[in-house]
Every structure is written in C-alpha cells, then in structure tokens.
Amino acid sequence: MPERQLELERKEGFSEKEETELYLKDLIRGMKPGDPFFSVRSLSRYLKVNRNTAEQILRKFTGEGILSSEPCIGYFVKESYLLHEPPSLYECSDAPFYYRASAPAFGAPYHPEYERFINLGCATPDPEILRFEKYLSLYQGTGVSFKQRLAGFEQDFNSTISRILLRRGISIPDANFCVIRDLALLLVVSSVIRKGDRVVMADWGDTEAEIAFLEAGAEIIYTGSDDEGMLVDELVSLSGSEKIRAVFIRPRAGVPACKRLSEERLNMLFEYAGAMDFVVIAKENEPDFCIDPIWPPQQNRKHFNRLVGISCICNVFPQYSRTDIVTGPADFISDLHLSSSIRSPKPDAFRSLVLIQMEEDGELQAQIKRLQNYYKGCRDYLSDAFDYYLGGRAVLTMPDEGLHAFIQFEKETDLSVLLDWMEEVCMYRQAANNHLAGDYNVSSVRLGFGFPDNSIHKSLFKKLNKII
Numbered sequence: 085m086p087e088r089q090l091e092l093e094r095k096e097g098f099s100e101k102e103e104t105e106l107y108l109k110d111l112i113r114g115m116k117p118g119d120p121f122f123s124v125r126s127l128s129r130y131l132k133v134n135r136n137t138a139e140q141i142l143r144k145f146t147g148e149g150i151l152s153s154e155p156c157i158g159y160f161v162k163e164s165y166l167l168h169e170p171p172s173l174y175e176c177s178d179a180p181f182y183y184r185a186s187a188p189a190f191g192a193p194y195h196p197e198y199e200r201f202i203n204l205g206c207a208t209p210d211p212e213i214l215r216f217e218k219y220l221s222l223y224q225g226t227g228v229s230f231k232q233r234l235a236g237f238e239q240d241f242n243s244t245i246s247r248i249l250l251r252r253g254i255s256i257p258d259a260n261f262c263v264i265r266d267l268a269l270l271l272v273v274s275s276v277i278r279k280g281d282r283v284v285m286a287d288w289g290d291t292e293a294e295i296a297f298l299e300a301g302a303e304i305i306y307t308g309s310d311d312e313g314m315l316v317d318e319l320v321s322l323s324g325s326e327k328i329r330a331v332f333i334r335p336r337a338g339v340p341a342c343k344r345l346s347e348e349r350l351n352m353l354f355e356y357a358g359a360m361d362f363v364v365i366a367k368e369n370e371p372d373f374c375i376d377p378i379w380p381p382q383q384n385r386k387h388f389n390r391l392v393g394i395s396c397i398c399n400v401f402p403q404y405s406r407t408d409i410v411t412g413p414a415d416f417i418s419d420l421h422l423s424s425s426i427r428s429p430k431p432d433a434f435r436s437l438v439l440i441q442m443e444e445d446g447e448l449q450a451q452i453k454r455l456q457n458y459y460k461g462c463r464d465y466l467s468d469a470f471d472y473y474l475g476g477r478a479v480l481t482m483p484d485e486g487l488h489a490f491i492q493f494e495k496e497t498d499l500s501v502l503l504d505w506m507e508e509v510c511m512y513r514q515a516a517n518n519h520l521a522g523d524y525n526v527s528s529v530r531l532g533f534g535f536p537d538n539s540i541h542k543s544l545f546k547k548l549n550k551i552i
Contacts, residue, residue, distance in 0.1 A: 278300070279300070282329055312333050313345060
C-alpha cells in the first residue's frame with residue numbers, strides 16, 4: 085500500500101482498519117460477488133496481512149464464490165501437432181478460473197493461417213478484428229462466457245451486437261437467409277422479430293426457439309407436421325392472406341436442418357423468401373453446416389445481398405468454433421466447401437467476411453485495466469510457485485495477457501505420467517486421455533491455472549517435482 089496514501093488517510097483521522105477497508109473498496113470497486121480478482125494468497129502478500137485476514141477481506145468485498153471454487157487445469161502438448169492440425173480444447177465455461185487459448189503449445193509449429201481462420205473467420209489479419217479479439221482475450225481465465233463478456237458494455241448481448249452491426253451499416257433483417265447456432269438464436273430473433281410478427285414453424289419445433297419467438301412478441305403459425313417439406317407447402321396457402329416475417333427450420337437427430345428439405349423444396353423456400361420478404365432462420369447444431377455451400381442454392385443467390393459473419397467464440401480451435409451466424413449472399417462461400425476441407429481456408433473469399441468490433445470506450449478501458457491487474461497477479465503467483473517447488477528444472481513463461489503458461493522441462497517426460505499429475509484437477513481428463521492416447525514423451529506443456537487453495541497447488545507441484 086503506498087506510504088503516501090497511508091499518510092494522507094491517517095491525517096484525516098482514519099484508523100488502520102478503516103483505511104484498509106476504504107482502500108479495498110476503492111480497489112475492488114465495481115466487482116460483483118464471486119469475481120475472481122484476488123486470491124487469498126496474493127491479497128495477503130499485497131496487503132502484508134496473514135491469510136485469515138485476507139480471507140475475511142475477500143469474503144467481505146467479493147463474496148463467497150472466489151473461496152469455494154474448484155481448481156481447473158487445461159493443457160496442450162506439442163505432440164498434438166503431429167497430425168498438423170490444432171489440438172483439441174478442453175474447457176469448462178462454468179469454471180470460475182479457466183483459460184482459453186489460441187496459440188499452440190510452447191515449441192509447437194505455429195500456423196498463422198489457422199489462427200486467423202479459427203478466431204476471426206478470415207485468413208488475413210484485420211486491425212479492427214484484432215482489437216475485438218484482444219478485448220475478448222482479456223477475459224481468458226475468468227470463466228466468463230461470451231455473452232457475459234459482451235454484457236460488460238452494460239447492455240445485453242443481443243442489443244450490443246445489433247447496435248454494433250447497425251453502426252457498420254449491417255442489419256440482419258436486410259437478409260432473407262440466416263443460418264445460426266445456439267449461441268446466436270436470441271440475437272437473430274431479437275434482431276428480426278417485432279411484436280405481432282408471424283413465424284412459421286413445424287409443430288414439433290425447437291422449444292428454445294419457440295420461447296425466443298414468443299418472448300419477442302411473435303405469433304407462431306404451426307404447420308401441423310414435423311416434416312419441413314410440408315412446412316414449405318403450407319407457405320403457398322399462407323402467402324396471400326398473412327404477412328410472414330420468418331420461417332424457422334431446425335435439425336433433427338443426426339439430420340442437419342439444411343438436409344431436411346429436398347433440393348426442390350429448398351429452391352421453393354428461397355424463392356418464397358425473396359417474393360414474400362421473410363427470413364429463413366435455420367438452426368444448425370453441427371458447425372460445418374453453418375457455412376456449407378448448400379445454403380442457399382446456387383440459382384437463388386440473387387435474393388441475398390449480405391454476408392455477415394460473427395465469430396461467437398474467440399480463442400478456440402475450429403472443432404469448437406466456427407462462424408456462428410452466416411447470412412446471404414452465398415456467392416462468397418460457394419467455392420469454399422468448408423465441410424470437407426475445413427483445414428484449408430481460402431483467403432480471398434474470407435476477406436469478404438464482416439465481423440463486429442467493440443468500441444474501446446471509457447468503461448471498457450476501466451475493465452481492461454482491472455483484468456490486466458488480475459492477470460499480473462496470476463503470473464506472479466505461478467512464477468513464485470515454480471521457483472519454489474521446481475527449483476529451475478522447468479522454465480515458465482507467460483504472456484502479458486491471459487491466464488496460461490508455457491512450461492518447458494529440462495528433460496522429456498512421459499505424457500501418461502504427466503496426465504496422472506494433472507488428473508486431480510483436469511476437468512476433462514477422460515477426453516484428454518482418449519485424445520492423447522499413446523506413448524508420447526513431452527518436453528513442454530501448456531497449463532492454465534486458477535487460484536485454488538494453496539495446499540492443493542503445493543501437492544500438485546510436489547508431484548510434478550518428482551516427475552521432472
């Protein structure tokens with residue numbers, strides 16, 4: 085605590101306890117209960133108080149959540165790159181402390197084309213998109229979902245994105261075609277549907293979609309069948325009497341939405357969309373189909389005049405994140421065939437993608453500063469632990485932003501032993517073992533740590549000490 089600040093506050097007659105509380109209130113201002121800002125250990129060191137005092141302070145100012153959190157570790161190993169593709173990501177979005185990362189493991193081959201394609205939906209770096217990515221990456225390690233990150237602008241998820249899109253001259257209602265994933269459902273519905281609008285969907289529709297439409301004030305017209313083909317036939321009888329705003333098509337178990345219609349009916353659907361001016365909203369659970377060239381059919385591209393891509397999850401690899409919203413036209417994506425060659429993005433086509441950018445206003449700057457302080461605490465904590473327990477037999481490097489660490493060992497270590505070490509705290513250890521089955525020796529590993537109880541870290545580092 086700065087001496088000058090202490091002197092000024094004591095002159096005003098504050099006791100040491102009172103000035104500590106005032107200082108902390110100012111320091112943690114704006115935090116919500118459970119926010120992972122300080123660990124008990126780092127706060128006790130920072131304020132030079134014992135652990136019990138630091139714990140009481142945290143309980144008072146940040147709630148119980150930070151103290152009851154289970155530790156999590158995520159990792160990559162460079163041998164995952166033997167197949168020349170990015171490794172799988174094991175993440176737990178609900179974990180209070182976790183990291184998401186986009187770069188490969190320490191010492192692994194780096195493929196910038198994957199990086200741009202994966203994170204941004206475009207193969208060429210764009211300064212605006214990079215600024216957006218940088219903002220989102222600041223939340224790595226906090227367990228904050230994408231929706232919560234956007235809510236940091238003090239607006240809800242839907243209106244935030246809609247407002248940014250509109251500022252850039254893009255409006256989802258301008259399109260007659262929209263393929264979405266779960267994350268984008270509320271955004272699209274709130275952008276397209278107004279109170280009193282009519283929406284056509286099958287009787288056995290998607291419950292979440294029904295709720296979203298009803299909450300937006302829509303009147304749902306059911307076609308009386310679970311057959312999407314019959315849904316298209318019903319449009320003929322509805323076209324003359326009722327104004328339709330949207331037609332919703334959903335996938336079925338093992339069958340993507342775009343495959344539930346024959347080519348003939350698919351063509352009919354898009355012709356109707358152009359003639360009747362409604363939006364086809366197709367929800368796809370399988371990411372590949374969100375940018376499959378079948379949407380829309382070749383001969384109907386004239387109806388579509390927009391291509392908007394919003395990458396709703398940054399800093400993950402392609403098997404976990406593709407473009408979450410795609411709206412027409414299809415001529416930009418007709419030659420990509422991404423379902424079959426997802427590893428080979430074509431830069432020229434992807435240059436046409438438009439992604440959203442977050443404005444770095446004053447409130448955002450304050451949040452960024454707060455998070456930077458948080459990550460500095462993380463780095464200090466990990467560095468101290470490595471120095472103490474491993475005595476220089478492993479090199480720890482951490483970037484400026486993001487709760488993750490690159491660890492390089494002096495000698496190669498058997499991967500199965502390393503997995504055993506992480507078993508206590510790896511949220512997805514079974515998936516990890518399945519993915520990385522084999523006799524690999526590793527000389528580096530990438531870790532993401534939270535701030536669990538110090539005794540847990542002590543136990544883990546003692547085990548690692550024996551391994552390396």
